[in-house]
Amino acid sequence: MRHFSRQLASKIASFLDLDPEGLELDLVDPPDAKLGDLAMGCFPLAKLLRSSPVKVSQDLASRDWDIDWLEEVVATGPYLNLKVNREVFSQHAIGLIESSGESWGCTDSGNGKTVIVEYSSPNIAKHLAVHHLRSTMLGQAMANIFRSAGYEVVSWNHLGDWGTGFGKLLAAWESYKDFDDLDSPPLSEREDAVTDLNALYVRYSNDAKENPELEDLAREWFKKLENGDPLARDRWTMIRDVSLQLFDKIYSRLGVHFDTVIGESHYEEAMKGVIAKLSELNLLEESEGAEVVQVEEDIPPMLIRKKDGATLYGTRDLASAITRYENVKFDRCLYVVDAGQGLHFRQVFGVLKKMGYEWADHLEHAEFGVMRLNVDGHWKKGKTRGGQVVLLQDVLDKAVELAGAVVRKKNPDISESDLSEIAEAVGMGAVIFSDMKASRRKDVNFDLDKMLAFDGETGPYLQYTHVRFASILSKAAESKLARGDGSGLVEDEELVLIKRLLRYPEVTDKAAKSAEPSQLSQYLLELASDFNTYYAKHRVMSDDPQLSEHRLTLIESLKNTLATGLKRLCIQPLTRM
RNA sequence: GUCCCCGUAGCUCAGCUGGAUAGAGCAUCGGAUUCCUAAUCCGAAGGUCACAGGUUCGAAUCCUGUCGGGGACGCCA
Structure with a gap:
């Protein structure tokens, strides 16, 4: 739409003697289609001219516009209502979209800028649970959207691979061989190594509640790991490897990919430098035996070092941010982490700022609402403790199973291999879209029925709409029709669709700027809904071949738009379902 | 107690850089299939935009306060 509004702007600038x-x-x-095809409030112009919006609109309506696609300009109070010449407008619009080709919907707002998106960041030796879905999918979608907006993107998985918990696991490995000897069969050859690790960990933790000396033993093992003890290091590496293998299986199902996978373990050295620098700057304060840094008036100080001298994850985040900036001079760096960590990030960002790093202003906590689980009829924040975890792979499998049943019912003569492929895509589409439909700050209740809904504003609805496009185009292929230039698109519903299409680049920019994939989700729903209304009323393959050719061009633009939009959200566009 | 997020239809949410009569989906009721996939579409019903002030020509949108929900607040991550 910018293409058209810029033309108007330059005319207005010349009429009113303003800087274009x-x-x-x-x-x-306009609120009512009877008023016009497009509208413009004259409030900002009036402010600029220190005049009244009503006068400005009257003045503008009386001018000689001389724009080929503009048919009528009417002032209605402070509004300027425009009627377009549909033939010309449609032709321009379709030409614009067609000439953009593959890059339709991509913009240059991020050109020359680099953004790091940190997301997913699970703990190793644990399964991906359903609550990991949020960070993982929101982050991946953001990364995809940023690329479309022209940014250089580094997608970053900040693995939780360090901490005293690994001391417990290593201690258990050594002392619980009777229960389960992780050396035989070796971890790498096990069917479900992570489950085995979990079982061992839970057992050890429970025993430690009664035998405090087990805690000491765990600390010893973590010390060994920190000091580079070969056995500890070896086993830790094995744990990391099997965990990553498992993660990758799910990531690839979800269309998730990372450019960088670096865990917390990576920053041990850098942390020493951070502490040294804090101390050099006289920012460290002693408080109740620990060391802290004051940040701002109304938030508590950040804890840097514990009483026993050990560091905390916040210290690691400081080190990580600094090393990142040294390696990648980012213009933005996003942490896709739940809103519960808001204070933590304010502290981290604040301390970096106090350390003199100007780029601390470019760090953003792209916070999202928590996923709540239904526990005894109440919605509660899903914690991995307590054993009440819903595994992500189980949810995905369930979704695919259900999708398979629906596909089979609607499409009885489909082959088994096609069916399983489609079911996978539809099941994933449902789960992924349900997570990105609403703005990210909203808490989501984990409701499997809603997650797996296929009607209404859902992933499968978008996929189904795409199937309709594909279906029309394949039917057209049989009749050797060419493609029109769009000038035959004059129906009300066609104008609606064209206006909707023209907003795609703006949606890309808005989604990137606000790091908000739901902007794209909402847009795609509107696009699909506009089309389905059109589809019910008009035939693309009509009796008039010329008209059909114009409409086919429209369908191609719609298909292209929906397909690229879906891919950004990690949802597969389908040609059959 | 302090700080952060949220409050729009029965439910889930759009709309929030102020602008014309606040929109969808689900659920409910009624309707549409000789023709491009009915996972769709059309219609009905459903609103004190939590409340009270303020700013403004104009407030769901901005500011202040109140109430309600969620979360975070030193030795976990």
Whole structure:
């Protein structure tokens, strides 16, 4: 739509003797289609001219616009309502989209900028649980959207692979061989190594509640790990490897990919430098035996070092941010982490700022609401403790199973291999979309029935709409029709669709700027809904071949738009379902 | 107690850089399939935009306060 609003802006600038640069005006839909095809409030212009919006709109309506796609300009109070010449407008719009080709919907707002997106970041030696879905999918979608907006993107998995918990696991490995000897069969050859690790860990933790000396033993093992003891290091590496293998299986199902996988363990050295620098800057304060840094007036100080001298994850985050900036001079760095860690990030960002790092202003906590589980009829934050975890792979399998049943029912003569492929895509589509439909700050209740809904505003609805496009185009292929230039698209519903299409690049920018994939989700729903209304009323393959050719061009633009949008959200566009 | 997020239809949510009559989906009720996939579409019903002030020509949107929900607040991550 910018293409058109810029033309208007330059005309307005010449009419009113204004600088066309920075004259951003917003074209909206009038509240009633009878008023016009496009509308523009004259409030900002009036402010600029110190005049009244009603006068400005009257003045503008009386001008000679001389724009080929513009048919009528009417002032209605402070609004300027525009009627377009549909043939010309449609032709311009379709031409614009077609000439963009593959890059339709991509923008240059992020050109020359680099963004790091940190997301997923699970703990090793544990399964991915359903609550990991949020960070993982939101982060991946953000990374995809940033790429479409022209950014250089580094997608980053900050693994939880360090901490005293690994001391327990290593201690258990050594002393619980009777229960389960992790050396035979070796971890790498086990069917479900992570489950075995978990069982061992839970057992050890429970025993430690009664025998405090087990805690000491765990500390000893963690010390060994820190000091590079070969056995500890070896086993830790094995644990890391089997965990990553398991994660990758799920990541690839979800269309998730990382450019960098670096765990917390990586920052042990850098942390020493951070503490040295804090001390050099006189920022460290002693408080109740621990060392802290004051941040701002109204938030508590950040804890840097414990009484026993050990560091905390916040210290690691400081080190990590600094090393990141040294390696990647980012313009933005996003942490896709749940909102519960808001204070933590305020502290981290605040301390970095106090350390003199100006780039601390470019760190963003892209917070999201927690996923709540239903426990005895109440929605509660899902914690991995207590054993009440819902495994992500179970949810995905369940979704695919259910999708398979629906596909089979709707499509009885489909082959088994096609079916399983489609079921996988539809099941994933349902789960993924349900997570990204609403704005990320909203808490989500984990409701399997809603997650797996296939009707209404869902992933499968979008996929189904894409199937309709594909279906029309394959039917067209049989009749050797060419493609029109779009000038035959004059129906009300066609104008609606064209206006919707023209907003795609703006949606990309808005989604990137606000790090909000739901902007794209909502847009795709509107696009699909507009099309399905059109589809019920008009035939693309009509009796008039010329008209059909124009409409086929529209369908191609719609298909292209929906397909690229879905891919950004990690949902597969389908041609059959 | 302090700080952060949230409060829009029965439910789940759009709309929030102020602008024309607040929109969807689900659920409910009624309707549409000789023709491009009915996982769809059309219609009905459903609203004190939590409440009270303030700013403004104009507030769901901005500010202050109140109430309600969620979360975080030193030796876990």
